[in-house]
Amino acid sequence: MLCYLRMPRKLLEIPQKPPKRSWTLENLQAAISDVRKKEKTAYQASKFYGIPKSTLLRNLKCNDGNSTVELQTIGRKTILGPVVERELAKYLVEMEHRYFGLTRGDLMRCAYKICVKKKIPHPFNSEKKAAGCGWVDLFLRRHKTKISVRQAAGTSKARILGFKKEAVDRFFSLVAKEYKTYNFPPHHIFNCDETGISVVPSKFPKVIGLKGKKQIGALSAAEKGCLITVVTCFNANGDYVPPMLIFPRKKENKILMKGAPSGCISQFHPSGWIQTNLFLQWFKHFIDFTAPTAANPVMLYFDGHYTHTRNPDLIDLARNNHITIISLPPHCSHKIQPLDKSFMGPFKTAYSEEIRLFQNREQKVITLYDVAALFNAGYTKARLPQHGINGFRTTGIYPLNQDIFQDCDFQNAKHVVTRS
DSSP states (O other), X not given: OOOOOOOOHHHHSOOOOOOOOOOOHHHHHHHHHHHHTTSSOHHHHHHHHTOXXXXXXXXXXXXXXXXXXXXXXXXXXXXXXXXXXHHHHHHHHHHHHTTOOOOHHHHHHHHHHHHHHHTOOOOOBTTTTBOOHHHHHHHHHHTTTTOOOOOOOOOOHHHHHHOOHHHHHHHHHHHHHHHHHHOOOGGGEEEEEEEEEESSOXXXXXXXXXXXXXXXXXXXXXXXXXXXXXXXXXXXXXXXXXXXXXXXXXXXXXXXGTTOOTTOEEEEOTTOSOOHHHHHHHHHHHHHHHOOOSSSOEEEEEOOXXXXXXXXXXXXXXXXXXXXXXXXXXXXXXHHOHHHHHTHHXXXXXXXXXXXXXXXXXXXXXXXXXXXXXXXXXHHHHOOHHHHXXXXXXXXXXXXXXXXXXXXXXXXXXXXXXXX
């Protein structure tokens, strides 16, 4: 007769992973300080701060005489060593501040040159004169709290040099004064801006195709120069003013507005660009939507485009309708404009995706008569209340935060080469 013995349940349980360390670098620094001052022994400090004694002794030895404690780990040593790696990470950050950021390939070649110059033994590729991808991945992981691989955004020299602490401080001083005078609530604080859209998507996504084919094409309209200007506006409460579309046409054509967002208005100009008189029409539309009064005034932020600032009729209209207008500092809209910070990026992505889906579904290129409906679909996806709230918060305009920008944000302009 066969007899089966059942294994006790406790023996079948998978052992749990040891808990992560509960101490911090500040605890380690305090423990090392107590041991150096002979206030505690290494054993007493390890028990008091909850740090393993072996870890404390290792870091006590490695950080001997240093004012700032740096965590020393066990395991295989790095090729460059901790000191050289820290200097390299600092150099990468400094180059990014100068707007000349290094790529992964630059980092590979830089690591190889350091080894050759300092005569450090290394396993790097001598033919390519560069470190490997594996070393770069591990280097970035070791310094993940300080550096990371980011997508760079093209920034003009005028914007870099124009973003100065003096100009930003004057702007926030003016804003603080207006807030103190009128005490604007968030739903009465607005920002407007223009952007251009086209019948061609701004970028094409990767598609699945035949392996080995040298080039993959995507259907695109021939009218690449056909620009439609969109005037958008939202407030610090996340509410949106119906936009305005400016079509590149001489005469009005109501069919072009088929499928447009509710409340959206249209204007027409041969170039499709915003003009002084067209922006004045949008401003009247803004007044009708917000209905400001003496008891409920409104504040509006916009950039220093000539259609905004060189428009006497607009200034008179704003004064007569209890609207306070504040122009953003020159060449600073990429940092201080709420719409640029939170809305324009998601909107452009959503609009390009709507064009792609339309062309796949209809098997044809889009025309100006399709733009309003596609704009509506993309605009609806991006028109989220949180975008309006985050846009004003991240720029420090509302809630007012005059310390939103650090000193390092203004130091970048000092490093840019200004000679022609």
